[in-house]
Every structure is written in structure tokens, then in C-alpha cells.
Amino acid sequence: MVDVAVIGAGIVGLAVARELLIRRPSLRLVVLEKEQEIAAHQSSHNSGVIHSGLYYKPGSLKARACVAGAARLIRYCDEKGIPYRLCGKVVVATSPEEIPRLEELYRRGQANGVPGLRMVGPEELRELEPHVTGVRAIWSPRTGIVDFSQVARAYADDVLERGGQICTGYRVVVIHQRSCSTVVETTAGDVEARAIVSCAGLYADRIARLTGAPPVPxxxxxxxxxxxxxxxxxxxxxxxxxxxxxxxxxxxxxxxxxxxxxxxxxxxxxxxxxxxxxxxxxxxxxxxxxxxxxxxxxxxxxxxxxxxxxxxxxxxxxxxxxxxxxxxxxxxxxxxxxxxxxxxxxxxxxSPDGELVDDFVLDRQPGILHVRNAPSPAATSSLEIARMIADEVEPML
Missing domain, CATH: 3.30.9 (D-Amino Acid Oxidase; Chain A, domain 2)
Structure with a gap:
């Protein structure tokens, strides 16, 4: 039996495993991944943007995790020698009708503590992006780019160096709970754990249903x-x-x-x-x-x-x-x-009412935590999401 089984070796699952092992070096931890390689889906099929936290509703998990997570990610890349580039971002209004929405976005960014935001006119926009046309723009100098596949591999290396296991080719088929543990049946064998963290991405809802969690979202x-x-x-x-x-x-x-x-x-x-x-x-x-x-x-x-x-x-x-x-x-x-x-x-x-679930969503059950919704900026926020999840999981151990 292990202490923690993390389902999913995408960037969030690997970050969670890394964070738990940093906090508890003696932890017996395994990451279960259905593919033959890590970070095979959303973690390697994304735009590679280090988001600054501009778009998200103030006070939301996304807003808090993105601003703090971007800063932590940049420090991590510096420590590991992972190349990145803070090339910045302009959010461009192409007509006067868009300016009120642009101004509201700027207020959101300020409320979220996004560093360095400025409103710029068409002349300064041309200096920043000579071939881009617009009537007004927000300049976010701390937006960057990175290869998140490389980041995920670095997280995996950290997990292995700290004694964790990463098991590829382990597709989860059944989950059933015992009095003090949970058994995860996979195509490559069974794993019994005191605590389960599901970071299953495209199959997050299906894994949740295996444990009797709500079918929605x-x-x-x-x-x-x-x-x-x-x-x-x-x-x-x-x-x-x-x-x-x-x-x-x-x-x-x-x-x-x-x-x-x-x-x-x-x-x-x-x-x-x-x-x-x-x-x-x-x-x-x-x-x-x-x-x-x-x-x-x-x-x-x-x-x-x-x-x-x-x-x-x-x-x-x-x-x-x-x-x-x-x-x-x-x-x-x-x-x-x-x-x-x-x-x-x-x-x-x-959600059942036809709305996109905008914020990160965590579902909690005895001994199990499901990450039910982790779209962009989850990669940018991965280290901070991991911190939040580890706070939830530690009391289970």
C-alpha cells in the first residue's frame, strides 16, 4: 500500500506529486498514467503562454493561482535552467465599441495584482507591435512563453529524485473504497492508497463517477x-x-x-x-x-x-x-x-445550465480529491494549484 496515488501524469498531477514529496519526504507516492508517456495531452498540446492573470474574476481560484503561479513558475524555470521568454502581451481593441470592455479588463488585472499593466494608445501599440492595428490596448509585460512539456518533464524528474514512482500504461478502470484506504484497479495491476488525488484532465468527470462523485460538471x-x-x-x-x-x-x-x-x-x-x-x-x-x-x-x-x-x-x-x-x-x-x-x-x-465552468473546481470525498476543472491557465498556475491541493490532501494522511 502507498500513502498517495495521483491519477494523471499531466502537468498538474506531476506538480501535485512534487509538492507532496517536498512537504513529506518519506511519503510513499505513485503517479498513475494511462499513456506510455507523461504529459501526452493538454500539457503538451497548448499554446505555451505563461499567463499573467489578466482575465480572471478577482478573488477566484484562477486569479489567485495564476498571479502567484506565474511568479513561482518563472523562479522554477530560472532554478532549473528551463528557457522561457517574457515577450509580453497586448490585448487589442480594434474599434471604439471594444474600449469599455478593454477598460474593464484593465480594472480586473489591477485588482488581481498583475504586475506592470499599462493602457496604451495606437502610437505606443505601433512601437510595441509595428504590424498590429488597434485603437487602444493593454500592455502586459510579464506575460511570457515556455515549453510546458519541458516543465512537466522537470516536475517528473523532481518526483523521481524524491522517491516517487511514475507508472505509465496504468489506465484506471475501477475504484472502490475500503474502511481506511482506496483500491485503484488499473489495466496493469491494482494500487491501494490511503489518499487519492485525481488530475485526469479530459477524463476528470469519468474518474469522479467511478468513486460516486456527482456526475456534473x-x-x-x-x-x-x-x-x-x-x-x-x-x-x-x-x-x-x-x-x-x-x-x-x-x-x-x-x-x-x-x-x-x-x-x-x-x-x-x-x-x-x-x-x-x-x-x-x-x-x-x-x-x-x-x-x-x-x-x-x-x-x-x-x-x-x-x-x-x-x-x-x-x-x-x-x-x-x-x-x-x-x-x-x-x-x-x-x-x-x-x-x-x-x-x-x-x-x-x-454545468447543466449550459454555462462554461470558468473557475478551477475541486471535489472532495473521504480520502479522495478530484480536480474536476483545470483549463487554462492551469499550466501557468500548476505550482500554485499544487500548493492548494497539497493543503487539502495533507489532512488525509
């Missing part, structure tokens, strides 16, 4: 496709360029993201994925698709945002439509500048 997967800026045109973008969020729509919209390898990603859009790990348009899992479509929360979301959904779907298949959305910010882009790029799948928790 349910995870509905949304795929985001990117284009990549042609290398000869990568100099068009210096840092992150983001739109002003529109509260009428459920997702942020396309943006420009520089990468550590010198690429610039353009996107993503957001469409229903036909499989929880459906990174390609042709990837279909009929059981998972039916589960999503039958869910009352998804049907309510679809009814509310059907026009937006159709526009996103059209943009997914029409390069010209995708280009037009980008030209709002960089008018000189042309069709040949956009090359096919990667995609990711976002594990989005939906």
Missing part, C-alpha cells in the same frame, strides 16, 4: 486548430497579441502566439471535438460524441451560441474566413502566410 471536449505563420513572416509578431474578450461568446477568439522554437501560432478556433482525444477533424469516438451531445448542458450551450458555433465551424474549414479574423489585427497578412498547424483539445467542464 461534465467534461465536453473542444478542439482548437492553429495555423502557423510562414517562417519568413514570423517577424510580423513580437509578442502575444490577443483580442478583447466578448462576454456574449463562450471562447476568447483567435490570437497570435510566439513559440520558443521561433514559430508563431495563429488561432485557435473552438469546435466540438468528436472524441476526447480527437486532435484531428476525422477523429471520431461515437460513444464519447454521443455522451457530449446527450448532455443537457451541451444542448443548452449549443442553443444559446448556435450562431457562434456555426461561425467557428465555418472558420475551421475555411482558411479565408480564418484569415479575415486575423486581419482585424494584422491587415497585411495574406493567404500564403498561413501554414497548417497543430491542434489541441480543451477539457471544458459544463
Amino acid at each position: 461534465q467534461i465536453v471536449p473542444f478542439r482548437g486548430d492553429y495555423y502557423v505563420l510562414r517562417p519568413e513572416r514570423a517577424s510580423l509578431i513580437r509578442g502575444n497579441v490577443y483580442p478583447v474578450p466578448d462576454p456574449r461568446f463562450p471562447f476568447l477568439g483567435v490570437h497570435f502566439t510566439p513559440r520558443m522554437d521561433g514559430q508563431v501560432w495563429l488561432g485557435p478556433n473552438a469546435v466540438l471535438a468528436f472524441a476526447r482525444e480527437g486532435y484531428q477533424r476525422t477523429a471520431v469516438n461515437l460513444t464519447e460524441l454521443a455522451e457530449a451531445v446527450r448532455y443537457v448542458g451541451f444542448r443548452k450551450l449549443a442553443r444559446k451560441y448556435w450562431r457562434t458555433g456555426l461561425a467557428e465551424l465555418w472558420r475551421d474549414f475555411s482558411k479565408r474566413a480564418f484569415l479575415r479574423s486575423l486581419q482585424r489585427y494584422v491587415p497585411e497578412l495574406v493567404d500564403d502566410d498561413l501554414l497548417p498547424g497543430p491542434s489541441g483539445v480543451r477539457a471544458q467542464a459544463l
Whole structure:
């Protein structure tokens, strides 16, 4: 028997394992991962942005975890020699109608304690991003980029160095509780633990249901496709360029993201994925698709945002439509500048009333803690989320 079993070797699960072992060096801890490698899904299929904490509701877990987590992540990268770049971000209003929302976003950022925020006019925007057009913008100099796959591998190394185990190829199939422990049955054998922490990402709701936790919020997967800026045109973008969020729509919209390898990603859009790990348009899992479509929360979301959904779907298949959305910010882009790029799948928790669950969600049961919703900025916040989770788990030991 072990003291703690962490389900999921993504960046959050590995950060939690690391934090617990730092606090309790003698802990017997194992991380169970269904894939043959760590960080195989959301942790390695993301934009690589170190978020500053600008967008999130003041006082929310996201706001607190992101601001503190970004600072801790940067210190960690410095300690480990992991390359990163604080290239900054501009959030750009392209019309006067967007300015009130931009100003509200600025007030949020100030309330959250985001360092270095400034409002800039079109002239200073041109100095920061010479090829970007807008009437006003927020400049966030502490927004950065990093390879989160490399961060996750460093967390895994820390876990192993401190005596933890990482077991790949262990897909969880059954969980049942005993009087003083929990048995996790996997495809590679059973593991008995005093405490369980589930960081199962795209399958967080399914693992929760195995323990009798509430069936909601349910995870509905949304795929985001990117284009990549042609290398000869990568100099068009210096840092992150983001739109002003529109509260009428459920997702942020396309943006420009520089990468550590010198690429610039353009996107993503957001469409229903036909499989929880459906990174390609042709990837279909009929059981998972039916589960999503039958869910009352998804049907309510679809009814509310059907026009937006159709526009996103059209943009997914029409390069010209995708280009037009980008030209709002960089008018000189042309069709040949956009090359096919990667995609990711976002594990989005939906409430039964059809609302996106915006904040991080933790479910607590005797001896078990479930991370039910940990979308962006979970990677940025991973060290701080780990601290919060460890505070909850320690009393179980």
C-alpha cells in the first residue's frame, strides 16, 4: 500500500506529486498514467503562454493561482535552467465599441495584482507591435512563453529524485473504497492508497463517477486548430497579441502566439471535438460524441451560441474566413502566410445550465480529491494549484 496515488501524469498531477514529496519526504507516492508517456495531452498540446492573470474574476481560484503561479513558475524555470521568454502581451481593441470592455479588463488585472499593466494608445501599440492595428490596448509585460512539456518533464524528474514512482500504461478502470484506504484497479495491476488525488484532465468527470462523485460538471471536449505563420513572416509578431474578450461568446477568439522554437501560432478556433482525444477533424469516438451531445448542458450551450458555433465551424474549414479574423489585427497578412498547424483539445467542464465552468473546481470525498476543472491557465498556475491541493490532501494522511 502507498500513502498517495495521483491519477494523471499531466502537468498538474506531476506538480501535485512534487509538492507532496517536498512537504513529506518519506511519503510513499505513485503517479498513475494511462499513456506510455507523461504529459501526452493538454500539457503538451497548448499554446505555451505563461499567463499573467489578466482575465480572471478577482478573488477566484484562477486569479489567485495564476498571479502567484506565474511568479513561482518563472523562479522554477530560472532554478532549473528551463528557457522561457517574457515577450509580453497586448490585448487589442480594434474599434471604439471594444474600449469599455478593454477598460474593464484593465480594472480586473489591477485588482488581481498583475504586475506592470499599462493602457496604451495606437502610437505606443505601433512601437510595441509595428504590424498590429488597434485603437487602444493593454500592455502586459510579464506575460511570457515556455515549453510546458519541458516543465512537466522537470516536475517528473523532481518526483523521481524524491522517491516517487511514475507508472505509465496504468489506465484506471475501477475504484472502490475500503474502511481506511482506496483500491485503484488499473489495466496493469491494482494500487491501494490511503489518499487519492485525481488530475485526469479530459477524463476528470469519468474518474469522479467511478468513486460516486456527482456526475456534473461534465467534461465536453473542444478542439482548437492553429495555423502557423510562414517562417519568413514570423517577424510580423513580437509578442502575444490577443483580442478583447466578448462576454456574449463562450471562447476568447483567435490570437497570435510566439513559440520558443521561433514559430508563431495563429488561432485557435473552438469546435466540438468528436472524441476526447480527437486532435484531428476525422477523429471520431461515437460513444464519447454521443455522451457530449446527450448532455443537457451541451444542448443548452449549443442553443444559446448556435450562431457562434456555426461561425467557428465555418472558420475551421475555411482558411479565408480564418484569415479575415486575423486581419482585424494584422491587415497585411495574406493567404500564403498561413501554414497548417497543430491542434489541441480543451477539457471544458459544463454545468447543466449550459454555462462554461470558468473557475478551477475541486471535489472532495473521504480520502479522495478530484480536480474536476483545470483549463487554462492551469499550466501557468500548476505550482500554485499544487500548493492548494497539497493543503487539502495533507489532512488525509
